[in-house]
Amino acid sequence: MSSTPARIVMKFGGTSVGDLDRIRAVAERVRGEVAAGAQVTVVVSAMAGVTNRLVADCAALHDLADPREYDAVVAAGEQVTSGLVAIALQALGVPARSWLGWQIPLLTDNAHGRAQIESVDGAALIGCMEAGVVPVVAGFQGIGPEERIATLGRGGSDTSAVAVAAAVKADRCDIYTDVDGIYTTDPRIVSRARKLDRITYEEMLELASVGAKVLQTRSVGLAMRERVRVRVLSSFAESGLVQAGSLVVDEEEIVEKQVVAGIAYSRDEAKISVRGIPDRPGIAAAIFGPLTAAHVNIDMIVQSTGTDGLTNMTFTVGCVDQARAVAVLEEQQDHIQYAELHTSRDVVKISVVGVGMRSHTGIANTMFRTLAERGINIQVISTSEIKISVLIDAEYTELAMRALHTAYGLDAR
Amino acid sequence: MSSTPARIVMKFGGTSVGDLDRIRAVAERVRGEVAAGAQVTVVVSAMAGVTNRLVADCAALHDLADPREYDAVVAAGEQVTSGLVAIALQALGVPARSWLGWQIPLLTDNAHGRAQIESVDGAALIGCMEAGVVPVVAGFQGIGPEERIATLGRGGSDTSAVAVAAAVKADRCDIYTDVDGIYTTDPRIVSRARKLDRITYEEMLELASVGAKVLQTRSVGLAMRERVRVRVLSSFAESGLVQAGSLVVDEEEIVEKQVVAGIAYSRDEAKISVRGIPDRPGIAAAIFGPLTAAHVNIDMIVQSTGTDGLTNMTFTVGCVDQARAVAVLEEQQDHIQYAELHTSRDVVKISVVGVGMRSHTGIANTMFRTLAERGINIQVISTSEIKISVLIDAEYTELAMRALHTAYGLDAR
Numbered sequence: 001m002s003s004t005p006a007r008i009v010m011k012f013g014g015t016s017v018g019d020l021d022r023i024r025a026v027a028e029r030v031r032g033e034v035a036a037g038a039q040v041t042v043v044v045s046a047m048a049g050v051t052n053r054l055v056a057d058c059a060a061l062h063d064l065a066d067p068r069e070y071d072a073v074v075a076a077g078e079q080v081t082s083g084l085v086a087i088a089l090q091a092l093g094v095p096a097r098s099w100l101g102w103q104i105p106l107l108t109d110n111a112h113g114r115a116q117i118e119s120v121d122g123a124a125l126i127g128c129m130e131a132g133v134v135p136v137v138a139g140f141q142g143i144g145p146e147e148r149i150a151t152l153g154r155g156g157s158d159t160s161a162v163a164v165a166a167a168v169k170a171d172r173c174d175i176y177t178d179v180d181g182i183y184t185t186d187p188r189i190v191s192r193a194r195k196l197d198r199i200t201y202e203e204m205l206e207l208a209s210v211g212a213k214v215l216q217t218r219s220v221g222l223a224m225r226e227r228v229r230v231r232v233l234s235s236f237a238e239s240g241l242v243q244a245g246s247l248v249v250d251e252e253e254i255v256e257k258q259v260v261a262g263i264a265y266s267r268d269e270a271k272i273s274v275r276g277i278p279d280r281p282g283i284a285a286a287i288f289g290p291l292t293a294a295h296v297n298i299d300m301i302v303q304s305t306g307t308d309g310l311t312n313m314t315f316t317v318g319c320v321d322q323a324r325a326v327a328v329l330e331e332q333q334d335h336i337q338y339a340e341l342h343t344s345r346d347v348v349k350i351s352v353v354g355v356g357m358r359s360h361t362g363i364a365n366t367m368f369r370t371l372a373e374r375g376i377n378i379q380v381i382s383t384s385e386i387k388i389s390v391l392i393d394a395e396y397t398e399l400a401m402r403a404l405h406t407a408y409g410l411d412a413r
Numbered sequence: 414m415s416s417t418p419a420r421i422v423m424k425f426g427g428t429s430v431g432d433l434d435r436i437r438a439v440a441e442r443v444r445g446e447v448a449a450g451a452q453v454t455v456v457v458s459a460m461a462g463v464t465n466r467l468v469a470d471c472a473a474l475h476d477l478a479d480p481r482e483y484d485a486v487v488a489a490g491e492q493v494t495s496g497l498v499a500i501a502l503q504a505l506g507v508p509a510r511s512w513l514g515w516q517i518p519l520l521t522d523n524a525h526g527r528a529q530i531e532s533v534d535g536a537a538l539i540g541c542m543e544a545g546v547v548p549v550v551a552g553f554q555g556i557g558p559e560e561r562i563a564t565l566g567r568g569g570s571d572t573s574a575v576a577v578a579a580a581v582k583a584d585r586c587d588i589y590t591d592v593d594g595i596y597t598t599d600p601r602i603v604s605r606a607r608k609l610d611r612i613t614y615e616e617m618l619e620l621a622s623v624g625a626k627v628l629q630t631r632s633v634g635l636a637m638r639e640r641v642r643v644r645v646l647s648s649f650a651e652s653g654l655v656q657a658g659s660l661v662v663d664e665e666e667i668v669e670k671q672v673v674a675g676i677a678y679s680r681d682e683a684k685i686s687v688r689g690i691p692d693r694p695g696i697a698a699a700i701f702g703p704l705t706a707a708h709v710n711i712d713m714i715v716q717s718t719g720t721d722g723l724t725n726m727t728f729t730v731g732c733v734d735q736a737r738a739v740a741v742l743e744e745q746q747d748h749i750q751y752a753e754l755h756t757s758r759d760v761v762k763i764s765v766v767g768v769g770m771r772s773h774t775g776i777a778n779t780m781f782r783t784l785a786e787r788g789i790n791i792q793v794i795s796t797s798e799i800k801i802s803v804l805i806d807a808e809y810t811e812l813a814m815r816a817l818h819t820a821y822g823l824d825a826r
Contacts, residue, residue: 102515147516
C-alpha cells in the first residue's frame, strides 16, 4: 500500500455523496489519487435519501409497480450523482465525464429491479482513462436485453464497482463508506472491536451474508470470482490523510492468519417451530416443499424427536417471510398433521467466521462452552466450512457477542 | 373536434405533473382518450421545480458546468416523470411504457444544453401504440452524435412533443398547460381577453416570439414546418369535461379570419441610445458590428438625425444583454465618437399580430392613433409582414394593452 497502484476504482456510497459539500470532498479525494499518478475510475451511488424517495413514489402510484419502469425511475438517482461528480472534478481542473450503464455498456439479465450483471465492456472506460479523463460511472444500473435500464437491487453500487474494476483490470477497488474499515465485529456493540488490516474473500462473504453490512454480499462474491482486491475505507477521513482501511484479498495474501476473523449477528431472523408431527419418512419434504414453492428462504434447521414418537421441526426464515411461511404451514396442516405451530422474533443469529476453522479444531467447542458459562441456551446450530452460527434469545445479543469476542482473542489490545 | 382522431400526442408540462396526485390526474386523462379509441403517445416534462433544483446544483459546483454533464443531470427529471406516469397508467389498467431520448431514438445535434432535434425515429413508438401500449416519452431530451444525452433547452418539452407528433404522424398534438387555451392577450392585464378557437402558425409564432408564453417559439416553428396541428388546453379542467382549447393550424383552416389575432407585450427589453454621432457612412456597422461579435441580439432599431448634423441611434436588446452591450459600446467610443450613451429598462414592447395585415391596410394607423389619443409616446417602431411592435414607456403598459384590445375589436362580448 506504500506505492500508488497504476489503476484504481474508487466507489462512493450514498452518504459519501449526500450533499454538494460531500460531492466536493469526493472530487478532492479523487484529485489526490490522480495527482499521485493513478488512473482512476469513479463509481457513485445516488445521493443519500434520493433512492428511497423515488422508490416511495413508485410504490405510492402502484403497489406492484412494473419493475422496468421502477428501474427507469430509480436509476435517475445515480445518473444525477455521476454528472454532478464529473462537474465537481472539472471544477478542480480534473478532466472527467459521466458514464451511464447503457453507455459503457454494462449488460445485465432481464430481472429488472434485481438484475445480475452479465458483462461489462471495459474498453470505453479504459480509453477514457488513457485519454487523461476520469470516468464517473453511475452505479447500481446497467442495460437489459430489451435495451431498457435495469438496476441491480439495493446495495448494487458495490457490485457495479467490483464489476467495473474487473473490466478495467484495476489493481484495486476502493470502497469508500462511513466506516474506516472492516471490524472483527460491530463496534457499537463490542467496544473492543478491532479493525482488520486484511480479511479473505471467503470470510468477508460469510460475514456479509450473516449480517455484517459494510459490503454487500454479491459484491464480495464477485470480487472473489474475479480476484478483485477490494479495500474498504472512510470517505469522512480528512482528504490528505493516508488511510490503510481494510483489504479483502486472497487467502495467500494473508500473512498473520487468525483462526477467527470476525463475529456477526443478525436480528432479521424469525424462528418457526412445527411440533408434534407423527414421525414418518418424508416429513421434511412435506414441510419445506410448500415453503420453497412459496419462495420462502429457509436458513437454519433442527429436527428433534420427543419421547412419544412425535417429532418437532424448528427452523428460521427472514422476518419478511415470516407471515407467508405461517400462512403456508397453516394451509398444509391437514397434510403435515402437526399438533402445534409456534413462531418468534425474539431471537438473534450469531455467527463466528474464520478460514482457520479448516485447520483448527475446537472452534465450535469454544463457542458452546463460552455461551454455556453465561447461561445462554442455544436453540439452533448450523455450520459451514468456515462458519458456525447459533440461534439464541435476542436479549443475550450483547452479552454473547462480547464474551465470544474475548474468547476468540479478538479484543483490541 | 367532435370525433376523436385516430392518433394523438398528449404533452404535459411541469405543473401538470407537479406531484403524485397530478400524475394520477394525467393518467386519468390519458385513459379517457384511450377509452375513446385513440392511439396515444404521452410526452412529459420534469415535475415542477425539479429542473430548477438540478440546474442550481450544477451551477453551485461549477459556474460554467460542462453542458454534457449538465444534460446528464437535468435530463434525469423527465426520466423520472416518464417512468412514474407509465406506472400510474398501469395502475389504471392502461398498458404503458416509458421511452427515453436514446431509446426512441430522438437524435440531436451536438449543442448540449440547447440542442436542436435532427430526427425522431417514429417506428418504435408507432409499434408500441399498435401493440396497445401507451408510450410515455421523456420530453426535453435526446441523444447527441457522441451518444450522450442532450437537452433541448428550457421549454424544450413542447418541441419534443411536436417532433414526436410529426414522427408518429399524429393527427393532433395536445399541449396541456395551466391555461385553457390561447388568448387574444394576457387575461391578467386585459380582463376582456378572449380565448381563440383557432390561430395560425404564423400568428402563434410571432406572438410567442414577442412575449406570449403559452407555447415555446421553437415548438411553433417546428409545428409550422411539419404541419402538426397543435391544440392548447388545460390540464386542470375536470377530467371528463370536453375541452375545445385553442387550435394552432394552417391559415386555410381558419374560417372566420380576424385582422388582428392577438396582442403581446414584453418587459424583457432594454433601450440603448447612442447620441451625437457624427453622421457619416458606416455608422450602423460601427455600432452593430462589435455588438453582434459579442453575441448581443439587437431587436428594434431607429435612427434619427438632429439639426446639428449629428445623428442618434436607438435600439433595444434583451435585458440579459444590456450590461454587455454597454461595455462593448464604451470600449468602442473612440471609434464611434458618440457624445452620449443612455440606457433604460423602463420600457415595454407591445406587439399586434395578425395574418389579416397582409390584406388589410390601416392596422398600423389604428395603433398609432389609439396610442396618441391616450397621450402615449412611441419611442421605436418595428414591423414585419404580420406584426407591428412599438416601444413605449413601461408605465403605460396596461393602458395601452386595454386600449388596443378594444380598438382592434378583440374584447369578449
